[in-house]
Amino acid sequence: MALSPLTPLTLPLARLPRLRSRLVGLATLRRWAAAMALMALPALLAGCQPARPSGLLIIASSSRIDSLDPTQASRSGIMQTLSALGDPLYVIAADGTITPRLATALPQLSADGLRARIPLRQGVSFHDGTRFDAAAMAFSLQRFMAIGTLSYQLTDRVRAVRVSGPYAIELELLRPFSPLPRLLSSIFLTPVSPRAYRNHARSPLNDRFVGTGPYQLSFFSRQQQRLTPYPHYWGAKPANSGLALVSLSNSTALYGALRSGEVDVLLSGNLEIDHQQALHREAEAGRLRETVGPALEISLLSLLTDQPPLQNPSLRRAVALSLDRATISQRVSLGLRPPLQELVPPSLPGSDPKAWPAYNPTEARRLFRQAGYCQGRRLELPVTFRSDVPTDRLFALTWQSQVRRDLAPCLALAVSGMESTTAYSQLDKGSLTMLLYDWAGDYPDAENFLTPLLGCSASRGQRCLKGNSVASGSFWSEPGLEAQLQDSSIQTGPAREALLRTIQRRAAAATPYIPLWLTRPVAWSRRQVSPIRFDGSGRVVFGELHLEGQP
Amino acid sequence: MSRRRELIRYLGARMALVPLMLWLIASLVFLLLRVAPGDPIDALLGPRAPEAARIALRHQLGLDRPLINQYGSFLGDLVQGNLGISQHSQEPVRAIIGASLPASVELGMVALLLAAVLGLAVGLSGIARPEGRLDLAGRLFGISTYALPPFWAAMVVQLVFAVGLGWLPVGGRFPPTLLEPQGSGFFLFDSLRAGNWAQLQGTLRHLVLPASTLALLLSGIFTNALRLNLRRALDSDYVEAARSRGLSERRVVLRHALPNALLPVLTITGITVASLIGGALLIEVTYSWPGIAARLQEAIAQRDYPLVQGIVVVVAALVVLVTVAVDLLVALLDPRIRF
Numbered sequence: 001m002a003l004s005p006l007t008p009l010t011l012p013l014a015r016l017p018r019l020r021s022r023l024v025g026l027a028t029l030r031r032w033a034a035a036m037a038l039m040a041l042p043a044l045l046a047g048c049q050p051a052r053p054s055g056l057l058i059i060a061s062s063s064r065i066d067s068l069d070p071t072q073a074s075r076s077g078i079m080q081t082l083s084a085l086g087d088p089l090y091v092i093a094a095d096g097t098i099t100p101r102l103a104t105a106l107p108q109l110s111a112d113g114l115r116a117r118i119p120l121r122q123g124v125s126f127h128d129g130t131r132f133d134a135a136a137m138a139f140s141l142q143r144f145m146a147i148g149t150l151s152y153q154l155t156d157r158v159r160a161v162r163v164s165g166p167y168a169i170e171l172e173l174l175r176p177f178s179p180l181p182r183l184l185s186s187i188f189l190t191p192v193s194p195r196a197y198r199n200h201a202r203s204p205l206n207d208r209f210v211g212t213g214p215y216q217l218s219f220f221s222r223q224q225q226r227l228t229p230y231p232h233y234w235g236a237k238p239a240n241s242g243l244a245l246v247s248l249s250n251s252t253a254l255y256g257a258l259r260s261g262e263v264d265v266l267l268s269g270n271l272e273i274d275h276q277q278a279l280h281r282e283a284e285a286g287r288l289r290e291t292v293g294p295a296l297e298i299s300l301l302s303l304l305t306d307q308p309p310l311q312n313p314s315l316r317r318a319v320a321l322s323l324d325r326a327t328i329s330q331r332v333s334l335g336l337r338p339p340l341q342e343l344v345p346p347s348l349p350g351s352d353p354k355a356w357p358a359y360n361p362t363e364a365r366r367l368f369r370q371a372g373y374c375q376g377r378r379l380e381l382p383v384t385f386r387s388d389v390p391t392d393r394l395f396a397l398t399w400q401s402q403v404r405r406d407l408a409p410c411l412a413l414a415v416s417g418m419e420s421t422t423a424y425s426q427l428d429k430g431s432l433t434m435l436l437y438d439w440a441g442d443y444p445d446a447e448n449f450l451t452p453l454l455g456c457s458a459s460r461g462q463r464c465l466k467g468n469s470v471a472s473g474s475f476w477s478e479p480g481l482e483a484q485l486q487d488s489s490i491q492t493g494p495a496r497e498a499l500l501r502t503i504q505r506r507a508a509a510a511t512p513y514i515p516l517w518l519t520r521p522v523a524w525s526r527r528q529v530s531p532i533r534f535d536g537s538g539r540v541v542f543g544e545l546h547l548e549g550q551p
Numbered sequence: 552m553s554r555r556r557e558l559i560r561y562l563g564a565r566m567a568l569v570p571l572m573l574w575l576i577a578s579l580v581f582l583l584l585r586v587a588p589g590d591p592i593d594a595l596l597g598p599r600a601p602e603a604a605r606i607a608l609r610h611q612l613g614l615d616r617p618l619i620n621q622y623g624s625f626l627g628d629l630v631q632g633n634l635g636i637s638q639h640s641q642e643p644v645r646a647i648i649g650a651s652l653p654a655s656v657e658l659g660m661v662a663l664l665l666a667a668v669l670g671l672a673v674g675l676s677g678i679a680r681p682e683g684r685l686d687l688a689g690r691l692f693g694i695s696t697y698a699l700p701p702f703w704a705a706m707v708v709q710l711v712f713a714v715g716l717g718w719l720p721v722g723g724r725f726p727p728t729l730l731e732p733q734g735s736g737f738f739l740f741d742s743l744r745a746g747n748w749a750q751l752q753g754t755l756r757h758l759v760l761p762a763s764t765l766a767l768l769l770s771g772i773f774t775n776a777l778r779l780n781l782r783r784a785l786d787s788d789y790v791e792a793a794r795s796r797g798l799s800e801r802r803v804v805l806r807h808a809l810p811n812a813l814l815p816v817l818t819i820t821g822i823t824v825a826s827l828i829g830g831a832l833l834i835e836v837t838y839s840w841p842g843i844a845a846r847l848q849e850a851i852a853q854r855d856y857p858l859v860q861g862i863v864v865v866v867a868a869l870v871v872l873v874t875v876a877v878d879l880l881v882a883l884l885d886p887r888i889r890f
Contacts, residue, residue: 052728053728056728058727058728064849066637066639066640066642067640067641067642072640072641074595074596074597149595149596149608150596151604152600152601152603152604155604156601156603203641204640204641206640206641206642219730219731221650221731221841222650222841223723223724223839223841224723224725224727224731226727226730244727244728245727246723246727247723247839248721248722248723248839249722249836249839249845250722250836250837250839252706252709252710252714252721252837253709253721253722253837253838253839255714256709256710256713256714256721257720257721257722259714260713260714260717260721261717262713262717262720262721263727388852419588419589421588421589421590421593421594421852421853421854422587422588422589424589424590424593424597425588425589425590425593426588466602467602468601471600471602
């Protein structure tokens with residue numbers, strides 16, 4: 001017997017004989033009514049979809065934004081949103097060239113390289129109508145230096161910021177710093193209106209943003225932000241009538257939102273590999289658009305070099321040679337993460353694509369044998385992965401299997417998971433023999449990848465006692481390496497690139513880290529959305545997006 | 552002693568224990584957070600920020616102070632109703648809870664209502680013929696919905712109705728194309744108060760899947776509880792007496808057995824309400840619902856000590872208050888209860 005939702009209520013009554021005949025008719029009627037209601041439900045629900053304002057684009061990502069204050073920015077999600085709301089001093093194009101945005105020329109350096117004068121654009125206004133000038137830029141930089149989460153990016157290099165004219169500022173540097181324009185391309189240094197932030201000069205303003213960008217903020221919550229074009233924007237006007245940025249917390253929801261047409265654009269964020277692959281196939285079939293941005297995030301293994309067994313450089317090299325990146329990338333990421341044999345993303349000057357050795361089990365076996373392994377003695381090596389990152393676990397298990405297949409008599413990997421925040425806190429304590437993690441520089445420059453991994457302010461021989469190398473879990477340094485790193489921040493042009501390559505080769509020879517693969521930003525969109533473009537900082541240029549047929 | 556005095560004495564004793572319980576819970580969460588591995592500075596700056604920056608931030612957040620001083624400040628602020636400032640967003644914890652809690656409560660209440668209607672209807676359905684087909688189906692429903700893994704169930708519902716059929720939104724609490732209702736944070740209430748039909752529609756559309764999934768998962772509790780208690784009530788002497796007086800079966804069930812069978816269900820409802828105040832984590836995460844449970848999960852991952860402490864203390868206080876309220880309600884409804 002088919003059940004209607006009303007059946008449970010009618011059945012006890014049906015025991016009463018006098019009502020039985022009436023109830024049979026009533027129940028049939030109710031069943032029909034319920035069936036009709038159920039059939040009408042989909043149409044009703046589908047018809048309830050709210051109308052979308054013309055030209056509005058809905059963009060989904062996994063990033064929840066706690067604060068839109070540039071001083072609080074440290075994650076890619078907020079950087080992406082800020083790039084639509086604000087302007088940096090300089091922008092990096094996809095081909096790596098640097099062009100002034102709110103500045104009008106590259107920094108003019110003094111003879112000793114310790115003062116940089118930056119001329120600023122005129123005719124620019126903040127979203128509250130106030131004028132952008134040198135005082136506003138200085139206010140914003142000083143505010144960032146005082147309360148910025150990433151303030152060290154500036155305070156480590158800049159002693160003071162001064163107004164040197166109505167439309168010019170001067171930065172007094174602690175030491176010459178050649179990647180200054182790249183640092184100043186960081187969106188977290190975007191200017192904010194001194195008037196709007198006068199009560200927040202030393203405290204963050206989380207739910208508002210008053211900058212100079214092509215869009216102004218019209219609504220803010222952690223999960224949704226609404227951006228509308230700023231009518232008095234000095235540059236090219238946005239091609240759409242506004243953006244609704246939404247955050248969805250899991251990969252299935254993000255994937256489903258694009259598939260069902262609920263959103264127009266999907267920024268990859270933490271999308272699971274299976275979902276990325278499914279969207280990739282959809283794009284290949286012509287049902288979606290897929291755009292890949294410049295890879296600026298690397299994954300690497302840190303090796304604890306100051307304790308047995310990996311204090312032996314030959315063993316570290318043997319471990320590096322035992323890593324079959326191509327196979328693992330294919331198995332774990334379905335080829336979506338290109339293998340990497342250096343610490344600097346290939347799109348940046350100073351890259352050296354073959355700095356680290358490729359997979360070579362024969363050579364690895366020779367080195368293991370040389371170190372006394374393989375002949376009845378096997379090196380048991382603990383590998384820690386971040387348990388809250390699904391890909392890390394897959395990597396660890398796949399590498400373990402690959403080593404078992406190729407180098408079973410010499411090497412065995414003991415894999416274990418640890419929550420990422422816990423793992424990071426253990427890195428500088430020297431308790432993790434090998435850990436897999438990611439690194440993305442705060443601005444696209446080789447220095448921002450090498451110094452955080454190799455920098456060392458106090459060392460003894462090849463052991464780093466204090467500095468970034470300790471914080472990164474390798475504890476490795478070499479005499480003269482720190483000087484080379486410092487020098488790489490002073491040199492320019494081909495000389496600098498050569499020096500950066502030299503540093504990478506020194507690191508590769510000692511193998512305190514093993515680069516694994518690159519993570520590229522990917523955006524998918526519906527076919528109706530115009531092609532997506534990434535800038536050189538790995539961010540989608542929102543202003544160019546529009547629904548085709550709606551200029 | 553009169554029943555009213557007994558009740559007041561009972562209420563006084565329960566309320567007197569509340570501060571002690573909250574102190575214990577607050578102290579426990581404070582200590583556990585500090586003992587647990589992980590560093591808020593790592594979560595904020597990443598593991599490779601310069602040491603000087605880490606020291607400066609640690610000082611700025613007061614994490615370099617002796618633990619006993621941090622504990623003293625925390626308790627002192629708590630007594631004054633100050634839950635502190637989130638280390639991650641620099642926002643007052645009270646404001647963050649104020650924004651997240653209504654979302655969880657709204658979802659929980661709608662789900663509870665649906666669960667009660669569904670669960671009680673299924674529970675009643677088998678009464679006419681014990682061990683009959685409907686009774687067996689009701690038992691199966693009760694057990695299977697209770698046993699369903701929430702994450703799996705939520706994912707399946709999401710994939711079918713949002714991704715596959717596209718009838719309802721995949722996640723979130725409100726359509727991005729509309730502006731959120733302003734006011735109390737309870738979107739249903741706020742949109743109704745504003746008389747904004749589009750906002751109400753948007754809120755309902757986003758509420759349907761998470762609330763239905765949660766209701767489905769909770770309904771088994773109601774089904775089983777009602778079924779068992781109603782069966783027991785129907786076998787009792789007073790029901791037999793009612794039948795022997797010639798009352799109709801409908802009257803026997805609805806007027807005599809059901810009210811008594813519903814009393815334990817009320818207690819279960821209270822416990823369920825109390826558990827829903829803390830949010831339904833897996834449902835909130837799956838449907839990107841910006842509730843208190845999802846916020847707590849994020850805060851733990853970020854090692855945001857003040858936020859975790861604040862959420863736990865507020866949720867604990869509400870759970871205690873709801874539990875006391877339900878106990879009182881049951882006592883008022885059931886004259887047999889003694890304190």
